[in-house]
Amino acid sequence: MQILPDIQLIQRPGIAEFGWGHPDPALLPAEALGQAAARALSRDWRSALVYGAHQGPGSLIELIRRRLGRLEGNTPAAEQMMITGGISQALDMVCAQISRPGDVALVEAPSYHLALRIFRERGLRVVAVPGDSQGVHVDAAEAMLHMLQSSGERVAFLYTVATFGNPTGSTLAADRRYALAAMARREGVMIIEDDAYGELWYDTPPPPPIFNLTPAGPIVRLGSFSKLLAPGLRLGWMLASPEIVRRCANSGVLDSGGGINHFTAHVVASFIELGLLDPHIERLRASLRERRDAMLSALARYLPSGCTWNPALGGFFVWIRLPTSIDSAAILPLAESTGVSYLPGDRFFAEGGGHHYLRLSFSLLPPEQITEGVIRLGKVLRRG
Ligand SMILES: Cc1ncc(COP(=O)(O)O)c(C=O)c1O
Known part of the structure; x- marks a missing residue:
């Protein structure tokens, strides 16, 4: 067998x-997560073990919002945040909500290879934008956008791992972050900012996330506990416009199954409340x-x-x-x-x-x- x-x-x-x-x-x-899981159950198992709220537990959203505010000086609104099953699930969910098969996904060259699979499985055509050690060339991205649009193609989004990227480890320079945020606003094109590694800096903190440069702009920022805590948790978060959060939270899969990884979300909330993170x-x-x-x-x-x-x-x-x-x-x-x-x-x-x-x-x-x-x-x- x-x-x-x-x-x-x-x-x-x-x-x-x-x-x-x-x-x-x-x-x-492992030990600290055990402590957090025991606390999540002993404090209020009725909340932790039932179907969860579609957007994720309000208690965890509150903790993450406040933490981001403390670390980055920019506290997102509760209606801009949603708990996800990690970045991979969030990418798939965002594709389902904002793209149609046949659309183009602009990506960096090189780009995180497994995201490319998710985009292709959603029927997107992946088109690479050149970059260098400072990240994607914003001018090239804009030129490519215009070229694709003028040939009748619909660009669903531009995907970037802007901070300590996979595979290159490089970080989009601060001036290019501003330029990319301005381009997104001007052109109305969505930027998906995959922020899997932003907190893992070893010398000095990176420049601010693109999302924080234009919080009302068309930017989706994705964070994850996979690299910060443990991949097996399958937990992360999304920051986006209230409209996109609403659309994602109203999806059929959440209506049927409740918020993603609800018990894990309670464990991570306890982990943060215990001051362990x-x-x-x-x-x-x-x-x-x-x-x-x-x-x-x-x-x-x-x-x-x-x-x-x-x-x-x-x-x-x-x-x-x-x-x-x-x-x-x-x-x-x-x-x-x-x-x-x-x-x-x-x-x-x-x-x-x-x-x-x-x-x-x-x-x-x-x-x-x-x-x-x-x-x-x-x-x-x-x-x-
Ligand atoms: C850039 C990037 N995004 C996303 C992921 C996967 O994230 P998650 O475990 O939250 O789905 C990885 C994991 O290697 C990654 O390198």
Whole structure:
């Protein structure tokens, strides 16, 4: 009889797994979450175990709103926020509500590859906008928008991981954030700001979220507890106009099933009320910073000349550019037989390219295994 797995990633023994953007299970706050779950049940199990409000529990919305206000100096209104089943569920829900099959989704090149799948499954045509180490080129985005519109296409939105992006780790420069927000207002095009990594900065905080630059503009900002607390919670939040929140909250699936991951939302509310979130994030930043530092110093020491990479000021990833003679997908089998794995760059380009790039994640492995993995990668790249 086939035994089905419980979890998505089963690490292969002997391989330094740099391919997965998952947090190391050792960094997950299991005990504190147990405490929060016990409190959620003992305090008011009748609220925690019934069908939840469509927008998510008001108590959690209030806590997140106040926390964002304290951290960012901008407190969103309650009717602008909704609890989601993480960013992935929110992306699918927003596509269902604001796009039609055949519409265009503008994305960065490169872009978070699994979001591209969600867009395509909703029947969207994905079109890439060029960028550089400072993020997407706003002028190019606007020109592309006009070109598509003049050929009769409907652009549903522009999707960006503006802060510590996946895969590049780069951050949209402050002036481009203002320019993008202004473009969204002027053109009436929706921006979806995927903010999975914004709180995971290791040196200095990033520029303000695009949403905060134009709170009444056509911006949807998506946050997640996957990287901050634990992916298995499947919990996040959305900030958008009251109109979009209303549309999403009125969807049939919520009418039938109540708010998404309602019990988990109560557990996370208790976690915040117990004062456990901020100290946990501080510790998480310290551990991830140590791993980031281990990866950057090993790369400098062991990668052959001709390879270049970003400094990874936050998030989970280092994006490596290889000499053009090396195709990262072609040498992956050799890398894995040498005991190291990564994601080839071509996965992240909606319209082809990226063959001499690769993405490394430093979130899953402790520093000594990171160093060992980079030593192996260096050997492979010298042979490739
Ligand atoms: C940019 C980005 N967005 C979204 C996700 C998934 O978020 P969630 O677990 O909240 O669905 C990831 C996970 O790797 C990610 O890197």
